[in-house]
Amino acid sequence: xxxxxxxxxxxxxxxxxxxxxxxxxxxxxxxxxxxxxxxxxxxxxxxxxxxxxxxxxxxxxxxxxxxxxxxxxxxxxxxxxxxxxxxxxxxxxxxxxxxxxxxxxxxxxxxxxxxxxxxxxxxxxxxxxxxxxxxxxxxxxxxxxxxxxxxxxxxxxxxxxxxxxxxxxxxxxxxxxxxxxxxxxxxxxxxxxxxxxxxxxxxxxxxxxxxxxxxxxxxxxxxxxxxxxxxxxxxxxxxxxxxxxxxxxxxxxxxxxxxxxxxxxxxxxxxxxxxxxxxxxxxxxxxxxxxxxxxxxxxxxxxxxxxxxxxxxxxxxxxxxxxxxxxxxxxxxxxxxxxxxxxxxxxxxxxxxxxxxxxxxxxxxxxxxxxxxxxxxxxxxxxxxxxxxxxxxxxxxxxxxxxxxxxxxxxxxxxxxxxxxxxxxxxxxxxxxxxxxxxxxxxxxxxxxxxxxxxxxxxxxxxxxxxxxxxxxxxxxxxxxxxxxxxxxxxxxxxxxxxxxxxxxxxxxxxxxxxxxxxxxxxxxxxxxxxxxxxxxxxxxxxxxxxxxxxxxxxxxxxxxxxxxxxxxxxxxxxxxxxxxxxxxxxxxxxxxxxxxxxxxxxxxxxxxxxxxxxxxxxxxxxxxxxxxxxxxxxxxxxxxxxxxxxxxxxxxxxxxxxxxxxxxxxxx
Numbered sequence: 001x002x003x004x005x006x007x008x009x010x011x012x013x014x015x016x017x018x019x020x021x022x023x024x025x026x027x028x029x030x031x032x033x034x035x036x037x038x039x040x041x042x043x044x045x046x047x048x049x050x051x052x053x054x055x056x057x058x059x060x061x062x063x064x065x066x067x068x069x070x071x072x073x074x075x076x077x078x079x080x081x082x083x084x085x086x087x088x089x090x091x092x093x094x095x096x097x098x099x100x101x102x103x104x105x106x107x108x109x110x111x112x113x114x115x116x117x118x119x120x121x122x123x124x125x126x127x128x129x130x131x132x133x134x135x136x137x138x139x140x141x142x143x144x145x146x147x148x149x150x151x152x153x154x155x156x157x158x159x160x161x162x163x164x165x166x167x168x169x170x171x172x173x174x175x176x177x178x179x180x181x182x183x184x185x186x187x188x189x190x191x192x193x194x195x196x197x198x199x200x201x202x203x204x205x206x207x208x209x210x211x212x213x214x215x216x217x218x219x220x221x222x223x224x225x226x227x228x229x230x231x232x233x234x235x236x237x238x239x240x241x242x243x244x245x246x247x248x249x250x251x252x253x254x255x256x257x258x259x260x261x262x263x264x265x266x267x268x269x270x271x272x273x274x275x276x277x278x279x280x281x282x283x284x285x286x287x288x289x290x291x292x293x294x295x296x297x298x299x300x301x302x303x304x305x306x307x308x309x310x311x312x313x314x315x316x317x318x319x320x321x322x323x324x325x326x327x328x329x330x331x332x333x334x335x336x337x338x339x340x341x342x343x344x345x346x347x348x349x350x351x352x353x354x355x356x357x358x359x360x361x362x363x364x365x366x367x368x369x370x371x372x373x374x375x376x377x378x379x380x381x382x383x384x385x386x387x388x389x390x391x392x393x394x395x396x397x398x399x400x401x402x403x404x405x406x407x408x409x410x411x412x413x414x415x416x417x418x419x420x421x422x423x424x425x426x427x428x429x430x431x432x433x434x435x436x437x438x439x440x441x442x443x444x445x446x447x448x449x450x451x452x453x454x455x456x457x458x459x460x461x462x463x464x465x466x467x468x469x470x471x472x473x474x475x476x477x478x479x480x481x482x483x484x485x486x487x488x489x490x491x492x493x494x495x496x497x498x499x500x501x502x503x504x505x506x507x508x509x510x511x512x513x514x515x516x517x518x519x520x521x522x523x524x525x526x527x528x529x530x531x532x533x534x535x536x537x538x539x540x541x542x543x544x545x546x547x548x549x550x551x552x553x554x555x556x557x558x559x560x561x562x563x564x565x566x567x568x569x570x571x572x573x574x575x576x577x578x579x580x581x582x583x584x585x586x587x588x589x590x591x592x593x594x595x596x597x598x599x600x601x602x603x604x605x606x607x608x609x610x611x612x613x614x615x616x617x618x619x620x621x622x623x624x625x626x627x628x629x630x631x632x633x634x635x636x637x638x639x640x641x642x643x644x645x646x647x648x649x650x651x652x653x654x655x656x657x658x659x660x661x662x663x664x665x666x667x668x669x
Contacts, residue, residue, distance in 0.1 A: 028079050030086045032066070034058060040079055045167065046088075047075035047217065063090035064098045064221075065214050072097055074214035076167035076202070093253040100128050105165065105216040106225050106251035107133040112207040113154035114247070117147075123209070124186045124235060124244050131261070132250030136233055138186065143230045143245050151247070152227050162220030163204040167213065175199040178208060186235065224258035225251040228265070232399070239397060267505060273557035274403040280562050280619060282570075283404065283553075292401045292408030294550055299570035302599065303556075304549060306568050308389060310441070310665065311413055311545075318434065320387040320415060325367035327391060331357040336523055337366045338459055342492040346394045364390040365542060368416040369524045372538075377528040382538060383419035383427055389549070390414050404554030411549045417541040418526070424539050428475035428514065431543050432497075435512045438545045439501055441665040442552075443559065446502040449481055452489035459493055460519040468516035469495045493519045494542075503559040511547035511555065516540075563620040563642060566662035573600040573659070574621050576612045578628035580604075585632040589625060589652060596656055597663075613640060623659070 030038045030049070035056055038049055046066070053062060065074045066088040079086065091097045107126035114121050114137055124136030137143075143151075170178070172191060178201070179187040187210045191199060202211045204219055216222065227249040235241035252258045269275075277283045282300035289295065296304055312322065331350050334340050339347065339362060348360045361367070368386045377384070391411045400406050419427050439447060451472055454465045472495055476483050483497070490496055499512035517540040520526075527535040546552040556564070566572055573593055577586040583604045593600040603612045609626065616624045624640040631637055639647040639655060647655075 028086060030079075030088060032088045032090060034060075034090055042079050045076050045078050046073070050075070060090075060092045063092055064095075064216065065091045065101045067091055067097065072100060072214050074101060074167075075217050076165065076213060076215060078167075078169070098253070099251075101214045101216060102222060102253060103128040103133040103251050104211075104214060105219065106222050106249060107135050108165075108202065108204060108207070108209055108211070108215070109155050109158050109219055109222060109225070110135050110151065110227070110247060110249055111137070111209060112158055112204065113151045115207065117150055117154055122184055122186055125190075126209075132228065132248060134246050134248045136235065136244040136246050138235075138242060138244050142232070143247060148227045148230065148247070152225075155225060155227075158205075159219050159222050159225070161205065162218045164218050165202055165204045165215050167215075168201050168203070170199050170201060171197045172199060175201065175210070179210065182208065184210075222251055223253055224255045225249060226258060226262065234399060237397075237399075239399075264505065268507075268558075271505070271558040271561045272403075273405070273554040276557050276562040277403070277554075282557065282562075285403070285407075290408070291398055292396055292406070294404065294407055294409065300553070302570040303564065303568055304553065307546075307549065307553075311389065311438075314434070314438070315385075315387045315415070318385070318430070320385040323368065323371055323386050323388050325364060325371075325388060325390055326361075327393070328358045328360055329366070331359040333366050334359055334362075337363070337520060338493065338523060339363065342457060342459070346396070348393055348395050360393040361390075362392055362394050364388055364392060364412060364414045365416055365520060365540075366524075368414075369520060369526065369540075372416075372418050373524065373526060377418075377538075379420060379528055379530050379536070382528060383417050383423050385415060385417045387413075387415035404550045404557075407548075407550050410551065412544050413546045413549065413552075415543050417543070418521075418528075418538040419541065420528075420536070421539055424471050424516070424541075425474050425478065427541055428471060428516070429478055431514050431541065432475060432479050432481065435499060435514070435543075435545050439499070439512070442556065443565065444501040444503070448500045448502070448508060449476065449483040450486040450489070450498045450500070451476065451483050452486040452491075452496045452498060454495065455488050455490050455492065457492055458490070460522070464518040465490075465495060468518055471516055472497055472514070491515060493517050496542075501555070503555065504561075505558075509551075509555045511545075511552055513542075513544050513547065515542040517542055561620075563622075565665075566622045566659070567664055569620075569622050570599060571601050571619065571621050572598050573623045573625060574616045575600065575602040575604075575625045575627065576609060576616070577602075577604050578609045578626065580606065581629065582627045582632055586627050589627065589637060592652060593625075593656075596660075598659060617642065623655075625655075 028040050028042050030040055032038065035053055035058070038052060040048055050062065065072055068086065068088055072091065091101070107128065111123050111126055115123070118139060122138040124138065126133065126135035172194070175191050176188060179191065190210060199210070200212055202209055202213065202215055227247060229248045231246050231248070232243050233246040235244055250258070250261060252261065280299065281297050282303070283297055284295040285293065286295070316322070334347070343362060347362050350357045350359050368388070371386060372384060389411050391409060393409050396406055396408050401408070417427050451469070453469055454462070458465065476497065486498070494515045494517040496513055496515040498510055500508040500510050502508055521537050521540050526538050528538055530536040575586050575590045575593070577583055586602060586604055590600060590602045603615070613624060620642060622642050626638040626640060634649070636649050637652055637655060639650055
């Protein structure tokens with residue numbers, strides 16, 4: 001973050017005229033933007049400067065913390081002896097980074113409150129997360145809603161005490177002694193794994209926690225805090241470890257911000273795809289079927305069909321070739337691909353039949369490679385674009401399964417492009433065009449783009465990785481798309497571009513991904529005959545536009561709150577009759593709409609029309625046609641839209657013309 005420099009004026013300095021030359025050398029020169037230059041003895045925390053900083057009247061007051069390069073450091077941070085100059089950028093409550101400091105302190109206050117109320121509890125870890133914080137706590141039973149209310153009350157007492165926080169650095173032996181005395185076994189486990197012997201702790205009153213920071217100066221600086229929920233979580237995410245209770249919370253510097261966030265959470269709950277999926281009869285996940293395995297119900301399946309039809313149509317227009325591949329293959333295939341070395345923990349157990357070992361597929365790519373390799377390819381044949389809506393199976397741990405957003409069986413909108421090196425950038429640009437087109441069709445105009453680079457575990461040479469990363473950067477820059485580098489987050493076989501789409505509530509979802517792969521062509525010995533009649537190695541691009549149909553459908557449900565646009569809605573029109581006398585007329589209108597190609601149903605039951613309208617609204621049907629004696633006599637229709645708008649005395653032909661204009665996603669045509 002770049003800040004505008006304030007006008008130059010006289011700045012107070014720490015008194016230095018009484019110091020010897022040797023002592024001056026030991027003073028660290030600090031430049032704090034908006035405050036000026038100061039000197040501080042090395043080894044002292046930044047809060048030593050507070051008395052001097054308070055003399056400078058700035059509209060924003062004292063900072064919450066500071067930014068030093070890409071790090072956030074707090075007032076408790078000691079200045080290293082070897083440092084001689086330091087340039088700091090203040091972080092104020094309105095800055096995004098300030099929330100991390102606030103919420104980190106809030107997690108410590110939560111832990112202190114739990115320890116005071118439940119002394120036998122043991123503490124795990126308490127990090128900040130994107131919208132708040134949590135603390136993992138070991139306790140013989142789950143924490144209840146009543147417990148959370150008590151904890152929240154105790155939290156307010158700790159905040160009111162305005163306890164100062166303090167930071168100390170210990171060697172391993174002293175740190176172990178402290179946490180052994182506190183009977184904090186999880187903290188001891190962490191201490192024994194640290195590489196260095198300098199271990200930092202933070203204290204507030206009698207409470208002590210193992211922590212690197214950053215933190216606020218006092219507990220009283222936490223102004224607005226709310227505990228949200230509690231859930232089970234295995235220690236360090238491993239199922240073989242003890243189950244802890246994870247208490248979630250959030251905190252803000254202002255009560256108004258907290259209130260707005262809680263209102264946002266209520267809207268999120270209303271849009272929860274799991275609830276809407278059940279209410280609207282879209283999909284089913286049942287323990288008797290198996291965790292993370294989805295049944296698409298008729299209405300959900302109709303929406304899926306619209307997505308699939310559009311997907312296939314647009315791919316065929318762009319010279320992709322459709323393929324279908326099996327759900328299992330011999331296990332040796334995954335050995336050749338490298339999945340057994342790098343991905344085995346996410347694969348289902350193998351099965352042995354007729355003395356051969358088979359594997360449920362976690363990916364479609366090896367099958368597409370075999371299709372490419374079925375015959376000799378020439379440089380004139382490339383690029384070859386193979387696409388498939390292929391169902392794959394991955395063993396996600398039960399603790400991370402979440403409706404449609406995290407499942408064990410899902411259908412990827414997969415494609416693999418085999419091309420020459422001179423075609424790579426053009427192909428990547430074509431994929432980016434297709435991705436952005438699809439996102440707009442489904443109502444996503446905003447997104448973030450990340451370029452993920454080489455991870456710690458990877459196959460292939462660093463030179464090959466550098467080549468792939470340069471190609472992705474070039475394509476993004478050619479399209480003038482802003483992107484961020486996500487270091488070390490590439491998959492094991494190549495770097496990738498990820499697009500995160502922004503929904504109606506401002507949340508970002510990971511869906512689209514594009515990966516360049518120089519490695520699988522090498523492992524499977526893919527070749528083509530080049531212009532010199534010699535063998536060359538093709539480059540492989542993996543890409544998914546929607547990610548998976550299941551996850552994307554879950555995002556769509558929440559984005560639209562179940563009120564899908566007309567072209568996607570499973571039922572587009574419902575015909576409602578006011579009395580039994582109007583059923584014959586209703587049947588005529590129903591048949592004409594059906595013949596015109598619309599997804600239409602009818603409600604001719606004997607209930608009151610208000611009940612029928614209410615039912616259709618709850619099902620979020622875009623159009624309701626209401627027919628009574630007046631409409632039948634005039635041979636017209638009355639129409640009620642999903643948003644409550646009324647259209648009366650319409651001819652059916654007028655409605656058909658209106659509906660046809662909404663029947664397909666116009667941005668594709």
